[in-house]
Amino acid sequence: MQLALGLVPPWQVKGCAFDADRRRLDIEIDFARGSRFPCPACGKPDCPVHDTARQEWRHLDFFQHQAFLHARTPRITCPDCGVRQIAVPWARPGSGFTLLFEALAMTLMTAMPVAAAARLMGEHDTRMWRILHHWVEKARERADYAQVKRVAIDETAARRGHNYITLFVDIDKRRVLYVADGRDAGTVAQFADDLEAHNGDASRIKQVCIDMSGAFIKGVTDNLTEAEITFDKFHAVKLVNDALDKVRRAEAKTRPELKRSRYIWLKNEPNLPPDQAAQLGSLASTNLKTARAYRLRLAFQEVYTMPSRAWGELHFDRWFSWARRCCLEPMKQVALTLDRHRDGILRWFDSTIANGLIEGINSLVQAAKAKARGYRSTRTLKAITYLLAGKLDLRLPT
Ligand SMILES: [Zn+2]
Secondary structure (H helix, E strand, O other), rough: HHHHOOOOOOEEEEEEEEEEEOOOOEEEEEOOOOOOOOOOOOOOEEEEEEEEEEEEEEEEEEEEEEEEEEEEEEEEOOOOEEEEEEOOOOOOOOOOOHHHHHHHHHHHHHHHOHHHHHHHHHHHHHHHHHHHHHHHHHHHOOOOOOOHHHHHHHHEOOOOOOOHHHEEEEEEEEEEEEEEEEOOOOHHHHHHHHHOOOOHHHHOOEEEOOOOOHHHHHHHHHHHOOEEEEEOOOHHHHHHHHHHHHHHHHHHHHOOHEEEEEHHHOHHHHHHHHHHHHHHHHOOOOHHHHHHHHHHHHHHHHHHOOOOOOHHHHHHEEEEEEEOOOOOHHHHHHHHHHOOOOHHHHHHHHHHHHHHHHHHHHHHHHHHHHHHHOOHHHHHHHHHHHHHHHHOOOOOOO
């Protein structure tokens, strides 16, 4: 048993007790009488034991039975540092689990919801979360952001209809760098601080992709002063889609054929099933206002298919003047909004960055939300997001 546990002197197995009824194995570990330990603070060897306290740790299961280690853990007296608690080699200070148990717990929680991992291991999920927070925080402390140059920033709802979190994603390494509470300009300031705490530098960020929210623009302008802003093309198209849908909803009051047609106008035509494509085809060629708005939306998307920025500018400006003259108020409004952000929209031709690059990240974050479901604080959501999408080096014990 001593060999199986990998114990080295002065630690040794003193006894085992197996209780079939309670389905548990208890292993008593002790150190040899008169053992001396190095000081955990200064490393001075051979410090005498001052006193001991009994502790219990849950270890990996023994077959189908739970296994526990027990030991009296010593405090030593160091001539320089005084009385100090020493660490045992099989667990980290303050944990009721062995390191190997925690490593297995982390592996399971990476692969399945925390509640499912807790059931499988026969543990309470608050204790599982405590393990998760510890390893994620440690790994985050070590994370190195020195090379980060291009960042995508996006908000996501933390819980349905509730508060938001903002994600900062390293575009080149496709990893979540930072998760902030809220979606205001202050989140970017927090990110800049966090970057510096991880060997990074806000002035090294050269490219940023954001939506057109004033908060992010201000946050980036104030805190990532060297960064050029690209406005995310998916957000830009979404604004045009929202305007198109406003036109449709207003017109549907007098044109019943438009009711329940929202989906077919917003999807891109190749993605529609044949019957809806046919419906779109007949509606789109009419004089409906919605059909005009739809053609405007298609024309806006074409900006992004232009072969160069110069062509993109030309197409954008022609689109803008068309939209301004189209007599559809929502389209005129969105055209003004987009024109105010023209430079950042067209910067896409140079930077070619978009938040769609982090689609994979978004799906990981959705998975994180599912795993953290039922938890009131965003702390759990953040920790899971770092675990699944942060590409952290957890350095789990083996
Ligand atoms: Zn010492």
